[in-house]
Each structure stands twice: as structure tokens, then as C-alpha cells.
Amino acid sequence: MVFYLLAAFACVHNIFNSKHTRGLACALAAGCAIALHGLWLFDTIVRVPGQNLSMLNVASLVSLIIAALMTVLVARFKVWLLMPLIYVFAGILLAADMLVPSHYSMYLESRPEVLLHIGLGLLAYSLLAIASLMAILLSFLTHRLKSHKLTNLPSLPPLMTLERYLFRLIFIGVVVLTLSISTGLFFLQDMFSPTKAHKAVLTILAWCVYVGLLWGHHHLGWRGKKVIWTSLVGSALLTLAYFGSRFVREVLLGY
Known part of the structure; x- marks a missing residue:
């Protein structure tokens, strides 16, 4: 969650300081956030009996996919205005998933x-x-x-x-x-x-x-x-x- 906030801050800096962009800082912070988010979801969804596809787990997984795709595409699309929202929302869903655990087991093996x-x-x-x-x-x-x-x-x-x-x-x-x-x-x-x-x-x-x-x-x-x-x-x-x-x-x- 901290890395998501750092990535959002770096994106805001890019928006308002066009001559001194922090694209590398944003990418590094976002990469750390996405990697840790993925590890958390792997532990929560996969490393349990069956697969825990609760609503919050699925929503958090969707936010992870969106954050990962947009981190790759932002330099090409130049949609920096969207990135703070995407990173903060992913962090909020991650926090909700951690604070309000729920279970909806499916057996897909x-x-x-x-x-x-x-x-x-x-x-x-x-x-x-x-x-x-x-x-x-x-x-x-x-x-x-x-x-x-x-x-x-x-x-x-x-x-x-x-x-x-x-x-x-x-x-x-x-x-x-x-x-x-x-x-x-x-x-x-x-x-x-x-x-x-x-x-x-x-x-x-x-x-x-x-x-x-x-x-x-x-x-x-x-x-x-x-x-x-x-x-x-x-x-x-x-x-x-x-x-x-x-x-x-x-x-x-x-x-």
C-alpha cells in the first residue's frame, strides 16, 4: 500500500512538473506495489483449500490487473491523470481485502x-x-x-x-x-x-x-x-x- 501511494505521488509530480518527470520512480514504486500485491493475492487465493474467489479477492485481483496493464501502457498512452486514481484505488481494495477477509471457495484443480x-x-x-x-x-x-x-x-x-x-x-x-x-x-x-x-x-x-x-x-x-x-x-x-x-x-x- 505504501508503494502504491509512492507511485501515485510520483504520477502527480509528473502531471504538475512536466520538465522534471519521475517516470522511473513511478515505475519502480508501481512495480514493487504490483509484485507485493500479487504475492498477497497468491497467498490469499491459491494457498488455501480450493481457490478463495470472494468478491473482495476478485475485485482486488481486477485492480491488480488494471494497475499492471496501465503501468506498462501509461508511457505510450500518456494518461498520467488516471494513474494516481488507479494506484490509490488498488491500495484501497488491497486494504479492504486485508481488513475484511471473506471466503468463497471454488475447486478448479x-x-x-x-x-x-x-x-x-x-x-x-x-x-x-x-x-x-x-x-x-x-x-x-x-x-x-x-x-x-x-x-x-x-x-x-x-x-x-x-x-x-x-x-x-x-x-x-x-x-x-x-x-x-x-x-x-x-x-x-x-x-x-x-x-x-x-x-x-x-x-x-x-x-x-x-x-x-x-x-x-x-x-x-x-x-x-x-x-x-x-x-x-x-x-x-x-x-x-x-x-x-x-x-x-x-x-x-x-x-
């Missing part, structure tokens, strides 16, 4: 196909969550530009470049989500059972939203607010699919 399905789903969610953060950043920068308040900092990417990266991320996320849904349909016989049908339906709805967004962009020239809001709707549907029922069961009902 004999079912590698289910592990593949879950892994693809978490990777797809992480990629599309990053896309949603970039959509929010795009909205913020567009508003600042229209208000003539956009400063010319190296930490801010050009709007057209940011939009191009946004659609690339959405496309890759949709491909991975398609693989996740396909493996679920192929390997999970209870995917549409009464207790799991809502997850499948919401996930497929989110897939339809993102596919519609890509189609609208390439064939109808969708840009701006329509792209931003559609991306956020897709992310919200995926969040409900992945965490909605788990939140009700583990937090509200306590089992």
Missing part, C-alpha cells in the same frame, strides 16, 4: 476449462474498465478544451490519439469477452441456471452494447458523448454481472 473462462472474463473486464476510465478522461479533456482551460502539458495526450487508443482497447476487450462467453457456453452446463442466468444475460447485453458501439463508430461515425456514455453503460452492465449478486450475497446477506 480438476476443471481447467472453468479457470480459463474465469481468467478470460477478468481480463476482459479489466480491459473494458480501462477503456471506461479513458472515456471519462476523454470527456474531461473535451470539456476543458471547449472551456478554453486545457493546458498544454506533456502528461495530457492529444484527443484524437486518446480516442484511437480507446477504440483499440474496446476492440481487444470485446475479443477477449467473446472468448470468455464462448468458453462459458461450451464448458459450463449451468451457465443459464436460475442462480447464474443473470450473470450470463448481463454479460451478453454488455457484449451487445460494445459491439454496437464499435459498429456505430466504424459505420456511422459515432464520436464524442455517444461513445463515452455507451462505453460507461457497457462497463456498468459488466460490473453488475460480475459483482452484483456477489455483493448482495456476501455483503448484504452475509454468506
Whole structure:
């Protein structure tokens, strides 16, 4: 958690001190944080009877994936404004996971196909969550530009470049989500059972939203607010699919 805070501080320094960036310091602190976070999750999820895939463990794992991907991509995407939020949020989820331990055991040793399905789903969610953060950043920068308040900092990417990266991320996320849904349909016989049908339906709805967004962009020239809001709707549907029922069961009902 300390390393996450140091990485966030270094990113803030990069934003406001463009002539004296601390990209190496940020990368080192973030690398230490991600490595220690990964060791903690390995001990919490794997080194227990079965696999402890509680809601907080899964949420913390998603935050780790997002932090790791963005640490690798930030220099190319120039989205330094997002990094303090990503690192602080990952630290908060790590703290919550440590302070409020919970258990939801699954036994995946004999079912590698289910592990593949879950892994693809978490990777797809992480990629599309990053896309949603970039959509929010795009909205913020567009508003600042229209208000003539956009400063010319190296930490801010050009709007057209940011939009191009946004659609690339959405496309890759949709491909991975398609693989996740396909493996679920192929390997999970209870995917549409009464207790799991809502997850499948919401996930497929989110897939339809993102596919519609890509189609609208390439064939109808969708840009701006329509792209931003559609991306956020897709992310919200995926969040409900992945965490909605788990939140009700583990937090509200306590089992």
C-alpha cells in the first residue's frame, strides 16, 4: 500500500512538473506495489483449500490487473491523470481485502476449462474498465478544451490519439469477452441456471452494447458523448454481472 501511494505521488509530480518527470520512480514504486500485491493475492487465493474467489479477492485481483496493464501502457498512452486514481484505488481494495477477509471457495484443480473462462472474463473486464476510465478522461479533456482551460502539458495526450487508443482497447476487450462467453457456453452446463442466468444475460447485453458501439463508430461515425456514455453503460452492465449478486450475497446477506 505504501508503494502504491509512492507511485501515485510520483504520477502527480509528473502531471504538475512536466520538465522534471519521475517516470522511473513511478515505475519502480508501481512495480514493487504490483509484485507485493500479487504475492498477497497468491497467498490469499491459491494457498488455501480450493481457490478463495470472494468478491473482495476478485475485485482486488481486477485492480491488480488494471494497475499492471496501465503501468506498462501509461508511457505510450500518456494518461498520467488516471494513474494516481488507479494506484490509490488498488491500495484501497488491497486494504479492504486485508481488513475484511471473506471466503468463497471454488475447486478448479480438476476443471481447467472453468479457470480459463474465469481468467478470460477478468481480463476482459479489466480491459473494458480501462477503456471506461479513458472515456471519462476523454470527456474531461473535451470539456476543458471547449472551456478554453486545457493546458498544454506533456502528461495530457492529444484527443484524437486518446480516442484511437480507446477504440483499440474496446476492440481487444470485446475479443477477449467473446472468448470468455464462448468458453462459458461450451464448458459450463449451468451457465443459464436460475442462480447464474443473470450473470450470463448481463454479460451478453454488455457484449451487445460494445459491439454496437464499435459498429456505430466504424459505420456511422459515432464520436464524442455517444461513445463515452455507451462505453460507461457497457462497463456498468459488466460490473453488475460480475459483482452484483456477489455483493448482495456476501455483503448484504452475509454468506
